[in-house]
Amino acid sequence: MKNKSIKTLKFLGLGFLEPLIHMIDGEERRKNATRFVKGSLLPLVSIFLFIFLWHQGAMALYNSEAKERIEKARIEQGEQAALDMKACIESGEVSCQPNTLPSPAKVYQAYIALWQDHLSISQKKSEFKEKVSETNAQREAQGLDPITYTGRPSFLDQIGTSLKTVAAGFLLAMLIAVPIGVVIGLSDSLRTAFNWLIQIFKPVSPVVWLLLVFMVVKTVIKDPSIDKSFIISSISVGLCAMWATLVNTSMGVSSVDKDYLNVAKVLKLNIGQNIFKIVLPASLPLIFTGLRITVSVAWMVLIAIELLAQSPGLGSFVWEEFQNGGNDSNAKIIVAMFVIGIIGFVLDRIMLSVQNLMTFNKGIA
Amino acid sequence: MGLLELKNVSKTFGQGINKNEVLSDINLSVEDGEFVAIVGFSGSGKTTLINLINGLLFPDSGEVLLDGSPISGPGPDRGMIFQNYSLLPWLSVYSNVKLAVDEVFSKLSKKEKDAHIRKYIDMVNLTPAVDKKPSELSGGMRQRVSVARTLAINPKILLMDEPLSALDALTRGTLQQEILKIWNQEKKTVILITNDVDEGILMADRIIPLTPGPKATLGPESKVTIERPRNVTQLNQNPEYKRLRNDILEYLIDVGATRKQVSDQKYILPELKPVMPGRVVFGRRRKKEAVKYF
Numbered sequence: 001m002k003n004k005s006i007k008t009l010k011f012l013g014l015g016f017l018e019p020l021i022h023m024i025d026g027e028e029r030r031k032n033a034t035r036f037v038k039g040s041l042l043p044l045v046s047i048f049l050f051i052f053l054w055h056q057g058a059m060a061l062y063n064s065e066a067k068e069r070i071e072k073a074r075i076e077q078g079e080q081a082a083l084d085m086k087a088c089i090e091s092g093e094v095s096c097q098p099n100t101l102p103s104p105a106k107v108y109q110a111y112i113a114l115w116q117d118h119l120s121i122s123q124k125k126s127e128f129k130e131k132v133s134e135t136n137a138q139r140e141a142q143g144l145d146p147i148t149y150t151g152r153p154s155f156l157d158q159i160g161t162s163l164k165t166v167a168a169g170f171l172l173a174m175l176i177a178v179p180i181g182v183v184i185g186l187s188d189s190l191r192t193a194f195n196w197l198i199q200i201f202k203p204v205s206p207v208v209w210l211l212l213v214f215m216v217v218k219t220v221i222k223d224p225s226i227d228k229s230f231i232i233s234s235i236s237v238g239l240c241a242m243w244a245t246l247v248n249t250s251m252g253v254s255s256v257d258k259d260y261l262n263v264a265k266v267l268k269l270n271i272g273q274n275i276f277k278i279v280l281p282a283s284l285p286l287i288f289t290g291l292r293i294t295v296s297v298a299w300m301v302l303i304a305i306e307l308l309a310q311s312p313g314l315g316s317f318v319w320e321e322f323q324n325g326g327n328d329s330n331a332k333i334i335v336a337m338f339v340i341g342i343i344g345f346v347l348d349r350i351m352l353s354v355q356n357l358m359t360f361n362k363g364i365a
Numbered sequence: 366m367g368l369l370e371l372k373n374v375s376k377t378f379g380q381g382i383n384k385n386e387v388l389s390d391i392n393l394s395v396e397d398g399e400f401v402a403i404v405g406f407s408g409s410g411k412t413t414l415i416n417l418i419n420g421l422l423f424p425d426s427g428e429v430l431l432d433g434s435p436i437s438g439p440g441p442d443r444g445m446i447f448q449n450y451s452l453l454p455w456l457s458v459y460s461n462v463k464l465a466v467d468e469v470f471s472k473l474s475k476k477e478k479d480a481h482i483r484k485y486i487d488m489v490n491l492t493p494a495v496d497k498k499p500s501e502l503s504g505g506m507r508q509r510v511s512v513a514r515t516l517a518i519n520p521k522i523l524l525m526d527e528p529l530s531a532l533d534a535l536t537r538g539t540l541q542q543e544i545l546k547i548w549n550q551e552k553k554t555v556i557l558i559t560n561d562v563d564e565g566i567l568m569a570d571r572i573i574p575l576t577p578g579p580k581a582t583l584g585p586e587s588k589v590t591i592e593r594p595r596n597v598t599q600l601n602q603n604p605e606y607k608r609l610r611n612d613i614l615e616y617l618i619d620v621g622a623t624r625k626q627v628s629d630q631k632y633i634l635p636e637l638k639p640v641m642p643g644r645v646v647f648g649r650r651r652k653k654e655a656v657k658y659f
Contacts, residue, residue, distance in 0.1 A: 259447060259449060259451035260451065260453060262421060262439075262445075262447070262451060263447075263451050263453070265420075265421060265438075265439040266419060266421075266439045266440070266441065266443075266444075266445050267441060267464070267465055267468045267469070267518070268439065268440055268441060268468065269468060273468070277464060278453070281453070281455045281456075282453075282455075284455075
């Protein structure tokens with residue numbers, strides 16, 4: 001039981017809780033307590049330190065911005081205006097708030113606001129669904145498209161869209177990069193033939209990929225009813241992120257242990273069996289390392305691409321908030337920043353677990 | 366004519382200045398059912414020789430004949446036991462053997478295959494570990510899997526490239542006896558490559574030294590006439606064994622010595638006088654200071 005739960009925790013990437021389990025089990029309490037403090041309390045302390053410094057910095061920026069506003073009012077409109085401005089800022093009125101880096105508290109408020117916004121929107125959605133359910137049933141009977149909710153998406157919907165885009169891009173990257181990587185890895189001549197292409201396209205910026213994909217997709221898809229922005233952004237994400245997998249796969253395939261290949265030769269395996277029974281299993285660890293890098297690159301690149309492609313998602317959320325210039329826009333952008341970071345971290349963790357599952361102990365073959 | 370014939374075989378690696386003739390003028394004939402051991406120093410080209418026989422390498426001149434026809438590449442008629450086991454680490458013991466059986470006996474039914482696989486795993490006493498991965502096995506057990514995998518494809522010739530050299534002395538002793546037992550049952554032709562003269566004498570019918578490379582070639586062969594089954598402790602008292610062992614070792618050391626003389630190189634050593642720490646005196650003598658090393 002105990003060992004099993006430790007194993008599960010380690011698999012999930014929560015290995016730092018291990019000493020706690022030992023401690024509860026009554027095993028070397030003092031030693032495990034120290035280990036637990038080191039492993040989990042120290043990061044907590046550093047989080048608090050980070051928030052404290054952030055708060056101090058935000059306050060300093062807020063004060064300097066406020067001072068400047070008052071000063072500006074004094075110069076342009078005289079002493080009375082300056083006093084009014086001061087009173088206005090102190091009263092906390094929305095119209096005259098200094099616009100700068102938001103403090104942690106404000107970010108938390110924005111987070112709550114976004115959450116409530118999501119709740120109200122989903123309520124509206126379900127109401128709408130109820131309202132149109134009869135009509136939709138009729139329309140379906142007549143062979144028409146059902147009426148769908150077209151209101152503003154909530155923050156959570158945006159996250160969902162972003163995840164969908166990344167998943168599509170990742171699948172595309174995998175479907176392109178793994179087979180090509182295997183083929184290139186198997187043949188020395190192909191590797192030399194295409195190396196220049198990989199080396200040149202690998203460092204190309206996501207923005208350029210987006211424009212390139214836009215040029216092609218615009219010409220290929222003429223049907224206005226298809227959601228082009230989703231296609232464009234997911235293809236660009238895939239193209240940006242596939243290089244890590246491509247390089248890793250071809251490297252993994254070309255560096256399969258010679259002993260395994262000799263086994264295949266002695267048994268006279270044909271090329272298909274050689275690939276599926278020897279080469280692919282032997283290079284799986286490297287392929288999955290590549291896929292893990294691909295996921296993190298895809299997520300990182302996605303925000304920039306959505307921002308430019310005007311496709312819905314976290315990227316466009318950030319951009320719209322920036323354009324809005326509402327008094328809590330800055331705080332919302334920072335909420336989005338944390339959400340992006342945390343989701344990226346979780347994705348990486350998932351891939352790491354999958355990778356660990358795929359890795360056999362190569363050292364003692 | 367023997368089952369396997371090597372005629373004037375030579376093999377060269379590299380080009381130009383780096384050209385290195387590893388084997389030259391190798392002649393060998395192995396009869397059906399014979400156990401031949403080839404002994405030599407490490408680096409003398411033993412692995413190259415066995416790779417020429419199993420078809421992973423081809424000779425530059427001369428020919429390797431199996432049943433009278435030249436070898437065109439690797440094949441399951443020559444089972445190979447590698448020095449480093451070459452098991453596939455992502456497959457269990459059973460699947461490692463199955464991979465070979467599937468390939469060679471593709472026409473057998475599932476049930477027959479299963480029986481076949483289990484028979485050979487049982488032969489090497491690995492039935493309890495049948496579902497384990499190679500990483501969970503000791504070195505000796507891994508080599509047994511390799512033996513089972515090779516025997517399961519029912520080869521005409523069994524090639525063993527220093528199969529036991531990575532094992533500790535005790536495991537080596539048991540595995541030697543086990544391989545002999547299996548050889549006795551299966552009556553296969555075996556070529557054993559080894560760097561251990563004792564192992565060669567214990568196991569083989571015929572023992573042939575390979576001179577140190579480059580340009581390694583086979584030395585004079587000696588027949589081992591000691592009666593089977595051979596036992597290590599009894600062997601140590603056997604005068605025939607002692608004579609054989611001395612002959613072969615002497616030969617190998619002799620050819621090794623002449624080889625060294627050819628490539629004799631003078632090393633110029635710097636002229637240094639050894640200095641005792643703590644006794645060095647710079648200028649005046651400091652009497653009071655005791656020397657402390659730690």
